[in-house]
Amino acid sequence: MGFWKSLFSGSSVATSPTFIPVNGVGSPILPSENVQDSQVTQAKIFFSKDRELNLYELEELCDAVGWSRRPIRKVKKALQHSFIVVSMWEQRGSYHRLIGFSRATSDHTFNATIWDVVVHPDFQGQGLGKALMKQIIKELRRAEISNITLFADPHVVNFYRDLGFMPDPEGIKGMFWYPKFH
Amino acid sequence: MGFWKSLFSGSSVATSPTFIPVNGVGSPILPSENVQDSQVTQAKIFFSKDRELNLYELEELCDAVGWSRRPIRKVKKALQHSFIVVSMWEQRGSYHRLIGFSRATSDHTFNATIWDVVVHPDFQGQGLGKALMKQIIKELRRAEISNITLFADPHVVNFYRDLGFMPDPEGIKGMFWYPKFH
Numbered sequence: 157m158g159f160w161k162s163l164f165s166g167s168s169v170a171t172s173p174t175f176i177p178v179n180g181v182g183s184p185i186l187p188s189e190n191v192q193d194s195q196v197t198q199a200k201i202f203f204s205k206d207r208e209l210n211l212y213e214l215e216e217l218c219d220a221v222g223w224s225r226r227p228i229r230k231v232k233k234a235l236q237h238s239f240i241v242v243s244m245w246e247q248r249g250s251y252h253r254l255i256g257f258s259r260a261t262s263d264h265t266f267n268a269t270i271w272d273v274v275v276h277p278d279f280q281g282q283g284l285g286k287a288l289m290k291q292i293i294k295e296l297r298r299a300e301i302s303n304i305t306l307f308a309d310p311h312v313v314n315f316y317r318d319l320g321f322m323p324d325p326e327g328i329k330g331m332f333w334y335p336k337f338h
Numbered sequence: 339m340g341f342w343k344s345l346f347s348g349s350s351v352a353t354s355p356t357f358i359p360v361n362g363v364g365s366p367i368l369p370s371e372n373v374q375d376s377q378v379t380q381a382k383i384f385f386s387k388d389r390e391l392n393l394y395e396l397e398e399l400c401d402a403v404g405w406s407r408r409p410i411r412k413v414k415k416a417l418q419h420s421f422i423v424v425s426m427w428e429q430r431g432s433y434h435r436l437i438g439f440s441r442a443t444s445d446h447t448f449n450a451t452i453w454d455v456v457v458h459p460d461f462q463g464q465g466l467g468k469a470l471m472k473q474i475i476k477e478l479r480r481a482e483i484s485n486i487t488l489f490a491d492p493h494v495v496n497f498y499r500d501l502g503f504m505p506d507p508e509g510i511k512g513m514f515w516y517p518k519f520h
Contacts, residue, residue: 226448234447239419261443261451265416266408269443269451269487293515303514305451307487310509321513327492330512331503332485333475 199248201255201284203291207241213254214243220276239264240299242292244275244284255279256288260296260304268296270306289319307332381430383437383466385473389423395436396425402458421446422481424474426457426466437461438470442478442486450478452488471501489514 211228219225235241244256256275262268270292275285296304307330308316313323324330393410401407417423426438438457444450452474457467478486489512490498495505506512 230447234445234449237421237444237446259445261445261449262419263416263441263443263453264419265412267416267443267451267453269449271445271449297517302517305489305515306513308511308513310511313511313513316513320515320517322516323511323513325514325516328512328514329490329492329495329505330487330510331490331495331498331505332487332507332510333502334504334507335479335484335502 199246201287202245202247203288204243204245205241205295206243207235207238209235209241209243209254211235214257217254217257217274217276218272220278221274223274235259237261238271239268240292240295242288242295244288244291246279256284258288258292260292262296262299262301264299264301266301267303267305268301270304273306285315286319289316293319381428383469384427384429385470386425386427387423387477388425389417389420391417391423391425391436393417396439399436399439399456399458400454402460403456405456417441419443420453421450422474422477424470424477426470426473428461438466440470440474442474444478444481444483446481446483448483449485449487450483452486455488467497468501471498475501 211231214231215225215228238259239262241259242257243254246253246255254276256279258270258273260268260270270289273285273289275288293304304321306316306321308321308323317323393413396413397407397410420441421444423441424439425436428435428437436458438461440452440455442450442452452471455467455471457470475486486503488498488503490503490505499505
């Protein structure tokens with residue numbers, strides 16, 4: 157987080173700076189012990205492309221992984237102008253909880269760049285990060301985007317590698333403009 | 339080009355795969371020896387943000403540096419959905435020639451990624467690539483985009499470094515999804 161805090165504090169976050177890689181394949185969470193009205197409330201996971209999500213709920217999710225806060229109006233604008241937004245939800249009966257998020261910028265044609273991949277700490281280690289990424293890749297492929305890119309923190313490079321992402325193919329370097337230089 | 343040709347043939351090109359770095363600061367080209375109607379025709383360089391440029395002229399420019407051809411209708415769509423397009427022109431009297439191009443995808447708020455930076459070989463080595471990059475950075479900064487990124491081929495990493503771009507800051511890796519893996 158140091159780099160991001162020093163450079164882009166409150167303005168931008170790379171792909172999952174505090175995201176802990178998860179293993180295995182995403183699957184519905186098993187029924188809990190909650191019993192309401194004599195019925196077992198079964199939890200399931202679903203994905204949504206709706207970008208009109210509650211931004212305070214998204215802020216709560218990002219807070220949970222320690223990201224720098226960003227102004228709500230800016231987040232709203234960024235979501236409006238993202239090519240795709242994929243959120244991940246836990247559903248228990250009529251109760252929904254935002255547990256994961258990802259988005260991509262794109263020219264709608266050739267290139268896409270995935271940003272802001274996050275899974276709530278309570279739901280890490282269950283393969284849900286992988287499931288979320290597979291979902292956004294599927295959506296980008298469906299839109300016939302061939303060049304899917306991202307910027308990965310060192311501790312998640314292997315997580316993304318397992319999903320089919322190559323670091324620095326043929327020596328191509330991800331570079332970030334640093335305002336203090338100029 | 340090998341990587342791009344094998345992976346994304348005809349679909350996508352990284353930042354300036356065949357772009358030769360230029361040195362110095364961009365400046366108007368000196369008057370040529372052309373004399374028309376008893377007047378010296380002075381050549382000057384200008385930039386444009388108009389995205390309605392002649393796509394065949396753009397194709398000619400990309401052909402000149404050996405890029406894989408991309409369908410015109412796709413290029414048109416990509417330009418429409420780019421956040422910004424900056425083209426560079428040589429003007430001699432009433433004659434305009436497209437000599438450079440760059441564009442960026444963005445969420446209009448936090449992040450931008452620069453793609454397809456190209457300068458015609460006849461105009462390389464005069465600082466025009468640097469001038470073109472400074473122009474697109476200026477436009478992105480004017481739009482208050484704080485996180486400006488790109489993917490650079492190995493031979494242009496130093497060119498971009500001189501412009502203030504850092505490769506792999508804090509070990510952040512640029513990664514590309516590779517369809518053959520999955």
